Amino acid sequence: MQEQPRITEAEWEVMRVIWEQEPVTARDIVDALEPVKEWSEPTVKTLLNRLVRKGVLEFSVEGKRYRYSARFSRESCVRAEGLSFVDRVFDGSTTPLLAHFLKESKLSERDIRELKKLLRDKEADR
Amino acid sequence: MQEQPRITEAEWEVMRVIWEQEPVTARDIVDALEPVKEWSEPTVKTLLNRLVRKGVLEFSVEGKRYRYSARFSRESCVRAEGLSFVDRVFDGSTTPLLAHFLKESKLSERDIRELKKLLRDKEADR
DNA sequence: CCCTTCTGATTACAGACGTAATCATAACTA
DNA sequence: TAGTTATGATTACGTCTGTAATCAGAAGGG
Numbered sequence: 001m002q003e004q005p006r007i008t009e010a011e012w013e014v015m016r017v018i019w020e021q022e023p024v025t026a027r028d029i030v031d032a033l034e035p036v037k038e039w040s041e042p043t044v045k046t047l048l049n050r051l052v053r054k055g056v057l058e059f060s061v062e063g064k065r066y067r068y069s070a071r072f073s074r075e076s077c078v079r080a081e082g083l084s085f086v087d088r089v090f091d092g093s094t095t096p097l098l099a100h101f102l103k104e105s106k107l108s109e110r111d112i113r114e115l116k117k118l119l120r121d122k123e124a125d126r
Numbered sequence: 127m128q129e130q131p132r133i134t135e136a137e138w139e140v141m142r143v144i145w146e147q148e149p150v151t152a153r154d155i156v157d158a159l160e161p162v163k164e165w166s167e168p169t170v171k172t173l174l175n176r177l178v179r180k181g182v183l184e185f186s187v188e189g190k191r192y193r194y195s196a197r198f199s200r201e202s203c204v205r206a207e208g209l210s211f212v213d214r215v216f217d218g219s220t221t222p223l224l225a226h227f228l229k230e231s232k233l234s235e236r237d238i239r240e241l242k243k244l245l246r247d248k249e250a251d252r
Numbered sequence: 253c254c255c256t257t258c259t260g261a262t263t264a265c266a267g268a269c270g271t272a273a274t275c276a277t278a279a280c281t282a
Numbered sequence: 283t284a285g286t287t288a289t290g291a292t293t294a295c296g297t298c299t300g301t302a303a304t305c306a307g308a309a310g311g312g
Contacts, residue, residue: 045259064308065259094230118228119242168272172272173270189279192289
C-alpha cells in the first residue's frame with residue numbers, strides 16, 4: 001500500500017464529506033460544503049483534482065460525472081495526522097498530549113465514564 | 127494581545143529550542159538543531175526572520191548578535207495548534223480525540239495513574 | 253440541429269513554505 | 283591594515299496552498 005499523502009486543511013474539509021457519503025459526486029460535495037465554507041464550485045473541483053492526483057481519492061465514471069471515494073480510511077488518515085501532530089507539538093510523546101487535551105476540554109459525565117473505561121482496558125493488557 | 131500567528135512545521139522545530147533556552151542566539155539554535163535537522167545555517171536564519179516578521183519572536187541586540195525570545199508562551203501556541211488540529215481532524219470534539227490517542231498510545235503504569243488522576247479532577251469540578 | 257448547461261480539466265495567481273546562496277557589515281586576527 | 287570570519291539581511295526559487303476563472307466536451311431542451 002502506498003505512502004499516506006499529506007492532506008491539507010482545505011482538503012480535510014472535502015475528505016470529511018467523502019468519508020461520510022462515499023461514493024459521492026462533486027455536486028454532492030459542493031452542496032454538503034455549501035453551509036460550512038464559502039467556496040465556489042471550481043474551488044471544490046480543484047481540491048478534488050488534487051486529491052485524485054495525490055492518490056488520496058479515486059473515482060468511477062458514472063455517465064458524465066464521477067463518483068469519488070477515498071483510497072485511505074479515515075482512521076488511517078487520522079492516525080497519520082495524529083502522529084505528525086504529536087511529533088510537531090508534543091515532541092512525540094502522547095502522555096503530555098493527553099494531559100493537555102484532558103485539561104482543556106470540558107467533558108460530560110458520559111465522556112468521563114468512557115475514557116475511564118478506555119484507561120482500564122489499557123491497564124488490562126499491559 | 128495580538129492574534130496568534132500560525133507556526134509552520136519547520137518553525138516549530140525552531141520554537142522548541144527557543145522555548146527551552148530563551149533568550150537565545152541564532153548560533154545556539156543552529157547548534158541545538160544540528161543533530162536533529164540537516165539544515166544549513168542560512169535556513170535557520172530565514173526561519174528566525176520569518177518568525178520575527180510574523181510577530182512570534184522578538185530579539186534584543188547584544189553586541190553584534192541578537193538574542194531571540196518568544197512573544198507567546200509555549201502553552202498558548204500549543205493551545206492554538208491543538209484547537210486547529212481538533213477542528214480539522216476531529217470536527218471540533220475533544221472526546222473522540224482523547225479516545226483515539228488513548229487507544230494509539232502505549233502508556234506506562236505511571237502515565238495511567240496520572241491520567242486517571244486528571245480524570246478524577248475533571249469529575250470533581252463538574 | 254443549435255443553444256444552454258452540467259461537469260470535469262486546464263490555467264491562473266498571489267502568498268506561504270522549505271531550503272538555501274549571496275551580500276553587507278562589523279569584528280577579529282595575522 | 284588587509285584578509286578572514288561571524289552575523290543578520292536580502293534575494294532566490296521551486297513547490298504547495300487557497301481560491302478561482304475559464305475552457306472543452308457531453309447532454310439535454312426547444
